[in-house]
Amino acid sequence: MINSLRNSTFYTMIDVKAKINSFFIFNSSFGPREGDELQRILFYHPSQTSADAQKMQVGLCEAVVKFMSTFSSEPCEALQTQTKRYIFYQPEKGYWMVLVVRIPYTTKALSAIGESRGAADIINPSVMYDLLKSAYKMFRMFRGPFKNYPIEEIYTICDQFYTPYISSRNLSNDITDVIQGINYLPLDKNSFFKVLCFIDLLEVNYPHFKCISFIYNEQLIWNGLSTPDMLTLYQYLVQSLLPKQVEKEIQGGAVAAAQRHGRFIHPPEGIHSQADLQKLVKVHLMREDDKETKQYYLVVYRTMSATVCFTVDENVDLQFEMFRSLDAFIGPQLSAIASTISEQCTLHALHTAQLAASEHKFVYFNRLNLAFKTSPTLNKLHPSTAIKPEVLSIIASIHSDKQSLGNYGEIIIKTPDEYWITGKSSNEREFYVIIQEKNANLKEIADEVRRICEAQMKGIFFYPM
Template sequence: MQDVLISAYRMFRMFVGLLKDISPENIYEVCDNFFNPFISSKEVKNELSNVIQGINYLPLEKNSFFKVICFIDLLEINYPDFKCVSFIYNDQLIWNGLCKDDMLTLYQYLVQNLLPKEVEKEIQGGAVTAAQRHGRFISPQDGIRCEEDLQKLPKVFLMREDDEEKKQYYLVIYRTLSATVCFTVYVDTTLDISTFKSLDAFIGPHLSTIASSISEQCTIHALQTAQITNADHNHL
């Protein structure tokens, strides 16, 4: 139970901020609106499955990892307001740009809350067209297609590797195939739909190519592992 409460508070700090920054007259309502849905969504009796104790990393061979790093560098050069803070394939982390505790909290939010819903939508066909095209923004839930959607972008309190303290950012999440990339943008940045359309056109093809390459590598690794296992079994 203690682990669930700690996890809940860290999630609260990421999306809402510090308790001391909430006015006394609003603190009860703010906490009630956040913690009640969060705790009720958890199976407290099976708390270990609800609290991620660590991050599952995906080891890549150097050429594939180099492609990921080049993609991130190229994107941040062309879109300096957007800073990549995580690159995830399936539910495994490949790259991150956050402090350790914040990365764990964001990782838990992604793999336990956001991504399972997206995978279910993809299986049911709700996002097939967009996925086949090249990718899509998955936060807010219905994507980003107009100026009004930009107002729905979630705000988070995070500490990037180059930060000295937590700061508030917009959280931008993009997904194609099984690859999910998260970006942060300072909340005082003026958001423009044309920038996001340009970003979509830039990320989609690059990320699709990288995701396909990683998928191929994972398949080869799985086949090699299966062959080794079979060889060991036959030897016995």
């Protein structure tokens, strides 16, 4: 059961990268005097942009930030011109990250030409803001905060990190970009208990190693990080590390014996000698019981479809022997657990296949544990199951305006092309249903949504019903 790691379909796939006009990071205090403006620019993509053009863009952004500060104590978030949208993010005081995207001011002219072009062009600004935020969080996880670096180093550090980051980043403009959450794997009590016992036993035997996450395919089973870091690590695993591994496994043909027994996949070449320990990467993370962000070594181990992440305190004297013994301990145990989970998944897939008879799409999201669930894609080759960009954009705006629904609330929106979008909120939980129905009325839609909610979200209570 090789699962594609991102449930995106090609229908909504738009070339977001082609839409990105530029991406840059600046800090005005780095070149305070006139003539030093170039020093303020820590990173600029595309790098072939002329120095004058870079200075001009950054200068405009500085002016905009300063202008808004006279009216609001909140940091500047966006600048809209006729053809572009500049999205601002200030992760640390004085450090500004700016993403410039080609989004026209109104799509009136576009939609007049024909829906096809206008529709595909919609990227919700909130998606772009999240993109910036995760670009920073990924940097902070692997490199720590910007302010830790002296001015002599920061240019190189940013270049080393962001140049490959940008070229590897994929955006598909589907629902997983609009609502960033974590796909949890539902397990029966016994299987879940097995996972917990395995983690406990391991941490007792190897006290230096702390398990921070347990993932099966791309679904999370167990987490040991604080909530904000959990999403960053999950995205790193699911969007970057694991797809490369899966690709390797597929290219390797039949599952090699070594893979059944498991191996270290972080560092990517594995750990085969004391020298390989030098390749271990340090990360800045906050574990569940930590009071602040600390530095740890990140170790990732994988058997079949199960992936386990550990942190090791940076002060521990690492010995190759430790890793070899760990490998011998985890290998057989993890593959046993992976087979149990695999059986569970097959059962579960059968169960959802029955439910999936309904063609309506739904999305569930819990802000507290970031749990995210969507209706199963019936058939990946069947493009009609994807969500239309306009509908996606409406969901994005409901999702980003939490206040409107309050603790308990419901919104139903009908579009001109007969889509009914329902959003429900109950404390920190959100539930969306998309129904395309020509001759329906409000009451019928509400009844249908209630049926889907009861079938899919047993035990989760949404009011008003």
